[in-house]
Amino acid sequence: MQFELRYQTIEPKRQTYQNIIERFGDEPATRYQEATLDIEPRENFHYRPTWTPDHELYDAGYSALKLTDPYAFADPRQFYYTPYVTNRAALHDEFGKTLAYLENRGLLAKLPGGWAKVLSEVVVPLRHYEAGAQLVSVAGSRFAYGTSLSQCASFAAFDRIGNAQMLSRAGIAAGGGTAEVLKGAKQTWMTADHLQPLRRLVEEIMVVDDWAEGLLAIDAVDRVLYPAVYSGLDDRALLGGAGAYSLFAQYLTTWFADQRKWLDALIKCWRVDPDHGDDNVAVLDRIEELWGARAAEAVGALTEVVDGAVGAEVPE
Template sequence: MQYELRYNVIEPKRNTYQNVIDRLGDQPATRYQEATLDVEPRENFHYRPTWIQDRELYDPRYTALQLTDPYSYADPRNFYYTPYVTNRAALHDEFGKTLSYLEGRDLLGRMPEAWRDVLGTVVIPLRHYESGAQLVTVAGARFAYGTSLEQCCTFAAFDRIGNAQMLSRVGIALGAGAGGVLTTAKQDWLTGEHLQPLRKLVEEIMIVDDWAEGLLAIDHVDQLIYPLLYTGLDEQALLTGAGAYSLFAQHLSTWYADQRKWLDALITAWNTDSDHGPANTEHLARIATTWQPRAQEAVAALATKLDGVQA
């Protein structure tokens, strides 16, 4: 008896998951759409938050900035768990290679003394700023309404811890151990005159009730710190014998460029929302009026310190 093997093509009953079909119809969908659209629960919660019982666990009213449909916003990077982890693993792998290069040739220790002071008294203490920014961003991860917003905040919160770790590793490399430079940097964060306006500002942002306002308040600080420290000083470092600074700073400026992609797209979505756009624009203007001058004041103290050290 002979048997003939044949291939049978089994047509799928549907092209994607039901949550995507409900929005886009039964058509092929991207992994990002399948991992994002309508994933966050909207009903059948077991309880309300005991500390604010007029809210649901997931509730759009945790911020004044509203979207008619939170899923009208999409992360332009199309990050869900797998591509995010892959991307960030590559970023930190490249940073590790850079740091190994700097350590192997003692390039951090051989920088001019003024640049070592810049690292020790201004840059390394900002690992505590990143830690504070992480707590602010975690509020967005918890209270943002809609997976499309929540997962961006979640990834950004992990990024902040990653930034703090990168700065810590530079401090360890600069001080030949975790004790010296990191301990001094912590003390500078607690008592250094040039850091107290920034520390006070971060602590006040951490207790803002509106998660989106806190996120944008930190962003107003980022918009000053990152161009100042990790972009503005880059060329000067190359011209004054501190190429080691430029080599590691490029990784932080690369992260900041990536951070801007999703955050700028979200601000645009708030401004142009069909129902809430005008109200959102007013709220965004108020947030800028409230926090931008304070951010400028805090970062000006850092800039003054930089001028003094480099002089």
């Protein structure tokens, strides 16, 4: 007796979930879309928050910046949990390899005097800045309206802890493997004159009621701080005998470029929203005017120390 195997193709009745079909039609959807769109609850809440009874648990009213459709914004990186974790695991794995190279040769511990001062008195204490920025991002992940936005803030919060760990590990490597350098960095953050404007600014941002304003205020600091302390010192480090600093700092520079992708897309989305665009533009301009000037002042206090330690110009 002979048997013949036959293949039968069963066409699906629909290509994706109904909420995505209603948006884009019955076409195959990306995993990002299926893991993101319309995930956040919108109705059937059991109670209002006792500490803000005028709001629902999930409510667009937690920020003055609004979108007609919260899912009009999409993360250009297409990050949901799996690709985010995979990407960041690779980044930190590469950082670990670079740090091991620097540690095995004692390169961070052998930085020229000026660069050692920059690392210990400016850069490593910024782990506390990252911790403050992490709390601001957590507020965004809780109060942002729409999963496409709240998950970006959640990932940014995890990133900030990762950045703080990078700075901590670099400080330990520079200190010859002892964690005492981190105690000194904390004391520097708490008391050093050049860090107090930034510390005060971060603490004030942490208590801003509007989660979006908090995120944008921290971003205003990032846009000054990261170029000044990381990417902006690259040439000076390479030509000033501090190549180890350049190797370490490149990872923070890479992260900042990635962070800008979703924030720039979100700001653009706020500005062009069909119903709220004009109001959003006014709010965005106010935020930039208020926090941008303070960010420049706070970071300026750091750059004075950096310039005094390693020079303001690139060595010939």
